[in-house]
Amino acid sequence: MKENAQKDYKKLLLIDDDPNLILLVKDYLEFRGYEVITAENGREALDVLDREIPHLIICDVMMPEMDGYALVEHIRQDPRTSWIPVLFLSAKGQSADRVKGLNTGADVYMVKPFEPEELVAQVESSLKQANRLMHYTNRSSDAGSRIQVPENVELTPTESKVVQLVAQGMANREIAEQLNVSQRTIESHVSNMLNKTNLHNRTELARWAIESNMA
Template structure:
C-alpha cells in the first residue's frame, strides 16, 4: 500500500514516515500543496495523510483538487489538524476528507486510523462500495449489512435509517458523534423535532447488532457528548 504524506514540518513528516514504513507501508513526502498535486499525478496513492495548514495551497484546497480529478484509484484522505480548527468543516462532504486526526497524535493512533481506512474497499470513481470491520460488512450499493459471528455471517434486517446510521458510524471508527452532527448527517435540513430522537434510533440499532444491548460492545455512549463506534478483533 502506498501512502503520500503531505506535511511541511520536517520532524512531523519524518515521524509519520518512520511510523508507517515500520508497519510495512511505502511512503513518499510532499512538503507543500503544489508538490502534493504533482506527486499525486505521478503515482496515485492508496491513502493521503494531509496536513490542513500548508504553505501556498492549504490542505482543504489540495483535497478539493484531488477529488475533482479522480483516476482509477480514488485515495482515502486522512486530514491532520491542530486543536481548535474547524473539524466539522474539514470532514464534511464538501471537502472530500475521509477522516481526521488532531495534533499532537500518537503513532499508534495514526496507524489505527490508516488501517481503518484501508479496511474499506478501495474506491473506484469516487464511490466507496463496501465497509468492513472485524464483525460487520456493509455493501452500500446493494444496501446489505452482515454480521460475522465466529465463522458464520448473518444478514442484518435494518431499516433505511438504521443502515445509514450504522454506515455513518463504521465509516469513521472511533470518532465521537454528537446528536446534532448525526442529525445533520442523516436528516439534514429536513429534520424537525427533538434531537433526542437520535437516542431512540441508536437504541433500535443496538437491539439488532449488539450481543447485549444494555452493555453495548460496538455503538458506545460517550457521556455528555454522543456516540462512537468501535469494533476490535
C-alpha cells in the same frame, strides 16, 4: 515480516510542511510495512499525484502554497483520485474545525499531537473501508446489479440539484456555495434524501443518482 506482508506494500502519500513531523511519521509508517512518499505542500502533492496514485493520503491542513482544504477539493474533483481516503492532521481541534475538515472531503480528522499507534490504527481502518467499498462496487458491477431504493422516490427540485452535485463529487460546502444557501441547508437535504431512499451514505446516494441518470 508477516505483518509487513499483510500490508501488501500499500503506498501512502504524506504531506506536511514540518520536516520533523514528516521524518517521524514516515519512519514509523515504514517500520509498520507501508511505502511512504512525501510532499511539503498541496501543490507539490498534486505534482506527485500526476505521477503516482497512493492508496491513502495523510495531509496537514495549514500549509503554504496550497492548504489541505484546497488540496482535498482537487482530489475529490479528479476521477483518478476521488476514491482515495484522506486523513487530515491538524493542530486545530475545535468541533467547527473537525466539521469543516470532514465536510470538505476528508475521511478522518486527527488533532496534533497524536499517538503514532492511533495514526496507524486510523490508516489501517481507512484502507480496510476503502477496500470493502471497492470490492462491493466491483462485485455489484460484475453482477450487473443496481443499487436498490424504494419505488416512487420523489425528490424536490432542490434535492434533485443537490444529488446531481453530490454525484459529481462535490462536498457539501461547495454545493452550498454554488446554490447560494447555507451548508446546514445542504446537509439537511442530503439527510432527507438518505431517509427517502433508505441509503446509508453519500457514496450510495451518488451511485443511485448515476445509475438513475440523474447525474
